[in-house]
Amino acid sequence: MTRNTRLTLAMILLVILVMIVGIAVNRNIGRPAASGAPVDEAVLVREDSHRLSTAPDGKVTLVEFLDFECEACRAVHPSITEILDTHQGRITFVVRYFPISSHPNAELAARAAQAAAEQGRFPQMYAALFDNQEQWGHQNTPQTDRFVGYARDLGLDVDRFRQDLDAPATARRVAADRADGETVGVRGTPTFFLNGRELTGVRTQSDMIAAIDAALAG
Incomplete structure (x- = not known):
């Protein structure tokens, strides 16, 4: 040749x-977003899991395992907010903590969110942490003072917030969420589950909406 x-x-x-x-x-x-194998929904959503919206019919549940210091989680946050607004009352949206060990303030931020939840202000702290991530994220020193400042801005009892922030029960609550995430196969953030199945192939807000609308129509 x-x-x-x-x-x-x-x-x-x-x-x-x-x-x-x-x-x-x-x-x-x-093609719509693909879904993984079903996982144990009793592990995926606990009785005390934080819900930012609740659908009365319980037909569609979207769960996000997130890290407040994760830039990808912050990037998707506006899309999630818009989706919740446009699907108000039609989907249940559940937030689970999954702090990544390589993020220096991720676990502390999760505890700040939980400490705010003890005073009924989880949604507000959830938003504050993402809205201000560029200020506190990827800092090598603990950002306790910033988080206390957010608590003060939200009108929380600051002394109680500080106590809850450092309470062993708060750390256990965050660790329990992460353990559940590991049980259902979470390896990074953000990871979404729709009706008990991990969403894969979701790259845009349109992909997410298409998956949710398909679940609502099913």
Whole structure:
């Protein structure tokens, strides 16, 4: 076989490979987000799990395992807020803590959210932590003073907030969420579960809405 013949055959094979990849990509365009295997919903959502919205019919439940210091979690936060607004009363949205050990203030931020929850202000602290993440995130020193400042801005009892922030029960509550996440296979954040199945292939707000709308229609 001559050198020119080998080059010609190589080019033909390359063209065929490109065509195959192109067909595969085109087939995936427009497909709804895929879902993983079902997990134990009793582990996925606990009685004391934080719910930012509740659907009376209980038909659709979206669970997010998140890290308040995770930039991807902050990036998706506005989309989640908009989805909850547009689907008000139609979906139950549950937040679970999953602080990543490589994020220096992630566990402390989760405890701040839980300390606020003890005074009935979890949604407000949840929003404050994401809205101000650029100020406190990825700092090598504990951001306790900032979190106390958010508590003060939210009108919380600051002394009680400080006590709850450092309480062993608060740390156990955060650790319990993370343990549940590990049980259902969470490896990073954000990780979403829709009606007991992990959502995969969700890259845009439209993907998320399509998955939720399909569940509502099912």
